[in-house]
Amino acid sequence: MEPIITAHALTKRYNGTTALDRVDLTVAPGEWLAIMGPSGSGKTTLLNLIGCLDLPSEGKLLVAGTEVSRLSGKDLTRFRRETVGLVFQQFYLVPYLTALENVMLAQYFHSIADEAEARQALDEVGLGGRLRHLPSQLSGGEQQRVCIARALINEPKLVLADEPTGNLDRANEDLVLGLFKRLHEQGHTVVMVTHDPEVAGLAQRTVHLDHGRLAEAVPTASG
Amino acid sequence: MLLRILREALGRRRRRVALAFLAILLAASLSTALLGLSTSVLERMSQELRAYGANILVTPRSEAVRLEIGDISYTPPTQQPLLDETDLHKLKTIFWRNNIRGFAPFLSLVASVNGEPVVVTGTWFEHRFTLARGTRLTTNVGLEAAARATQEYVAGVKGLSPWWRVQGRWPAGPGDGMGNEGLIGSTLANKLGVQPGDTINMQYAGRSRTVEVTGILSTGGLEEQQVFVPLATAQELAGVAQGSSRVLVSALVLPEDKLVGELRGKSPDEMTPEQYEVWYCSPVMGSVLRQIEEALPGVQARPILQVSQAEASFASRIQLMALIITLVALGASALAVMTTMTTLVLERRREIAIMKAIGADDAQVAVLFLTEAGALGLLGGLAGYGLGLALARLLGVWVFGHALPVGLDLLPLVLLLSLAVALLGSLGPLRQAIGTPPVYALRGN
Ligand SMILES: Nc1ncnc2c1ncn2[C@@H]1O[C@H](COP(=O)(O)OP(=O)(O)OP(=O)(O)O)[C@@H](O)[C@H]1O
Numbered sequence: 329m330e331p332i333i334t335a336h337a338l339t340k341r342y343n344g345t346t347a348l349d350r351v352d353l354t355v356a357p358g359e360w361l362a363i364m365g366p367s368g369s370g371k372t373t374l375l376n377l378i379g380c381l382d383l384p385s386e387g388k389l390l391v392a393g394t395e396v397s398r399l400s401g402k403d404l405t406r407f408r409r410e411t412v413g414l415v416f417q418q419f420y421l422v423p424y425l426t427a428l429e430n431v432m433l434a435q436y437f438h439s440i441a442d443e444a445e446a447r448q449a450l451d452e453v454g455l456g457g458r459l460r461h462l463p464s465q466l467s468g469g470e471q472q473r474v475c476i477a478r479a480l481i482n483e484p485k486l487v488l489a490d491e492p493t494g495n496l497d498r499a500n501e502d503l504v505l506g507l508f509k510r511l512h513e514q515g516h517t518v519v520m521v522t523h524d525p526e527v528a529g530l531a532q533r534t535v536h537l538d539h540g541r542l543a544e545a546v547p548t549a550s551g
Numbered sequence: 552m553l554l555r556i557l558r559e560a561l562g563r564r565r566r567r568v569a570l571a572f573l574a575i576l577l578a579a580s581l582s583t584a585l586l587g588l589s590t591s592v593l594e595r596m597s598q599e600l601r602a603y604g605a606n607i608l609v610t611p612r613s614e615a616v617r618l619e620i621g622d623i624s625y626t627p628p629t630q631q632p633l634l635d636e637t638d639l640h641k642l643k644t645i646f647w648r649n650n651i652r653g654f655a656p657f658l659s660l661v662a663s664v665n666g667e668p669v670v671v672t673g674t675w676f677e678h679r680f681t682l683a684r685g686t687r688l689t690t691n692v693g694l695e696a697a698a699r700a701t702q703e704y705v706a707g708v709k710g711l712s713p714w715w716r717v718q719g720r721w722p723a724g725p726g727d728g729m730g731n732e733g734l735i736g737s738t739l740a741n742k743l744g745v746q747p748g749d750t751i752n753m754q755y756a757g758r759s760r761t762v763e764v765t766g767i768l769s770t771g772g773l774e775e776q777q778v779f780v781p782l783a784t785a786q787e788l789a790g791v792a793q794g795s796s797r798v799l800v801s802a803l804v805l806p807e808d809k810l811v812g813e814l815r816g817k818s819p820d821e822m823t824p825e826q827y828e829v830w831y832c833s834p835v836m837g838s839v840l841r842q843i844e845e846a847l848p849g850v851q852a853r854p855i856l857q858v859s860q861a862e863a864s865f866a867s868r869i870q871l872m873a874l875i876i877t878l879v880a881l882g883a884s885a886l887a888v889m890t891t892m893t894t895l896v897l898e899r900r901r902e903i904a905i906m907k908a909i910g911a912d913d914a915q916v917a918v919l920f921l922t923e924a925g926a927l928g929l930l931g932g933l934a935g936y937g938l939g940l941a942l943a944r945l946l947g948v949w950v951f952g953h954a955l956p957v958g959l960d961l962l963p964l965v966l967l968l969s970l971a972v973a974l975l976g977s978l979g980p981l982r983q984a985i986g987t988p989p990v991y992a993l994r995g996n
C-alpha cells in the first residue's frame with residue numbers, strides 16, 4: 329500500500345540552526361509510529377512539518393499523496409483540516425470557550441458545527457460530564473482529552489500527537505494512551521512524539537532523532 | 552456557531568471587553584455631544600443674538616432734517632413729529648404678530664442733570680398691555696378677523712435688550728413705572744458719583760423732575776452715558792402730552808433667500824397679486840416692515856443691521872473653534888479606541904494560532920475577529936450616542952440654562968465612525984497575527 333507519509337531529505341532551518349537535517353521517513357497507513365529523542369533534537373519540528381503547520385526549508389514531503397512542501401497558505405490550511413488532527417505538547421484550548429465549544433470550533437472551521445456529534449466525541453474520551461466546563465476548570469488530563477476529542481472530531485486520516493502524556497500523572501496517562509490504542513485499532517495512522525520508552529513501546533515502530541538526524545528504527549516488542 | 556463564539560468571547564472576557572467598550576463609548580459620546588452641540592449651539596446662538604436686541608427701527612415719516620447722533624435725536628421733542636405710543640399695541644395685530652418678540656418706544660432729550668448736560672431717555676421698562684377679545688387681527692392681505700380671546704403681552708426694554716445688566720434693581724411699578732424711578736448708565740454714575748438709592752434732579756426748558764436711581768446700567772454701549780426714566784417722565788420734561796421719537800422692534804425674520812425663487816430680489820410693487828400674497832405671508836424682513844407701516848400710519852420702518860453683522864462674524868469664529876476642538880477630540884478618542892482594539896487583538900495572537908492550527912483559514916479568523924470588533928464598535932457607538940445625548944443635554948443646561956435640541960440625524964454618523972475606528976484598530980494586528988505561521992505564535996509563549 330502507498331505510504332501515508334513520505335519524507336525525502338526533509339530539512340528545516342531556523343535562521344542558522346538546523347532543526348531537521350535531511351530526514352528520510354515513510355509511514356504506512358494505519359501504522360503507529362513513535363518518535364523519540366533528546367530535547368531539542370527536532371521532534372516537534374518534524375511533527376509540525378507533517379502536520380502542515382510549517383513549511384520545510386528543503387526536501388520533499390508527501391502526506392496522503394499530496395506534496396505538501398509545494399502547497400502554500402490557503403491550500404495548506406485546507407489540506408491540514410481535511411487530513412490531520414493535531415494534539416499538542418501543551419493543551420492549546422481557547423480559554424473562553426467550554427470543552428464542548430472548543431470541539432465545536434474545530435467542526436465549525438472544517439464545515440459546520442454539530443453539537444450532538446461534539447457531545448458524543450467528548451463522551452468517548454470520558455468527558456460526558458464536563459461539557460460546560462471552561463479549560464481553566466478542567467484538570468490537565470481532562471484538557472488533554474478535550475484536545476484529543478477535538479483532533480478526532482473531523483475524522484482525520486492522520487493523528488499527530490506531541491508528547492500527549494508529558495504533563496499527565498499515571499492515571500491520566502493510562503486514560504489518554506487507552507484512547508490512542510483505540511484510535512489505532514480503528515485504523516487511524518498515529519504519529520506520536522514521546523520521551524517515555526514505555527509509551528513508545530505501545531507503538532509498532534520507533535524512530536530516534538538526534539540533532540535533527542534520524543537514526544534507524546528499531547522494531548518494538550508489540551510491532 | 553459564529554454568534555455563539557461571539558457571545559462567549561464578549562461575555563467571558565468581561566474585563567478586557569469592558570475596557571474596549573468603554574473606550575468606544577467615551578469616544579462616541581464625546582463625538583455625539585460635540586458634533587450635536589456645535590451645530591445646535593450655533594443655531595441657538597444666532598437665535599439668541601437675534602432675539603437679543605432690536606432689528607427694526609420705527610420712526611415718524613417726516614421730511615424735516617433732524618440732528619441725530621448715535622440714534623439720539625438732538626432736535627427738541629416739541630419741534631419734531633412724534634409717534635404715539637398708545638398705538639404700539641397694533642404691532643401685535645399684524646399678520647406676523649407672533650414674530651414680533653418685543654418692542655419699546657424711546658423719547659430722548661438733553662437735560663441738565665445735577666448741573667451736567669446729559670441725555671435723558673424715556674422708555675418702557677416693562678410694559679404690560681392686553682389685546683381685548685374682538686380686536687381686529689390681520690389674517691391676509693387686506694383681510695381681518697376678530698381675536699377670539701383676550702391676550703396679555705409684555706413690551707419694554709427689559710425684554711428687548713436682555714443683555715442689559717442692572718446693579719441694584721429695575722424701576723418697579725405697574726405699567727411703565729411709577730414715574731419717579733429710573734436707571735443711570737454706569738459711566739455717567741461714575742462721573743456724577745451716583746449710587747443706587749440716590750435721587751437725581753433733571754432740568755429741561757425750565758421744567759424740573761426728580762427720580763430715584765434704583766440701579767446702575769451696564770450695556771457695553773452708549774446707554775452707559777445716559778439716564779433712563781419712564782416714558783411719561785420724559786414726556787413731562789419735554790412738555791409733550793404723549794409720543795416717542797423712535798420705536799425699536801425685535802422681530803423674528805428669515806433671510807431673504809428663504810423666499811420662493813421667483814420672489815427673491817423682486818420689489819413688492821412689481822409683484823402680481825398672487826406673488827404679493829405669498830410674499831406678504833412670508834416672514835421676511837420686507838413683509839414685516841410693510842406690515843408695521845400698514846399698522847402704524849405715518850411711520851417709516853427700517854431694518855438695522857449692526858446686530859446681524861456682528862452675529863455673523865461671531866458665529867463663524869465660534870464655528871471654527873468648535874470645529875477645531877471637535878476634530879482634535881475626535882482624533883484623540885479615535886486613537887485611543889484604535890490602540891485598545893490593537894491590544895485586544897495582540898493579546899490574542901496565541902488564540903489565533905490555535906484556531907489556525909485546528910484548521911481555521913485566514914478568512915474564518917478574520918471574520919470572527921472583525922465581527923467581534925464590529926459588534927463592539929456598534930454597541931459602544933449606540934451606548935455612546937445615548938450617553939452623548941445626555942451629556943449634550945447636561946452641557947446645554949449648564950451653559951445655556953436650558954437643554955438644546957440635538958438632532959437624531961447624528962446616529963448613523965456616530966455608528967459609522969465607531970464601527971470604522973474599531974475595525975481599523977483591529978485590522979493591522981489581525982493581518983499580522985494571521986500572517987504568522989501558527990508554530991511561531993504558539994512557540995512564543
Ligand atoms: N521557531 C523557531 N525558531 C528558532 N529556532 C527554533 C524554532 N523552533 C525550533 N527551533 C530550534 O530547533 C531545534 C529543534 O526544536 P524542537 O522544538 O523540534 O525540539 P524538540 O525535539 O521538540 O524538543 P523538546 O523535546 O524539548 O520538545 C531546537 O534547537 C530549537 O531551538
Ligand SMILES: [Mg+2]
Pocket residue numbers: 371372373417490
Ligand atoms: Mg517538542
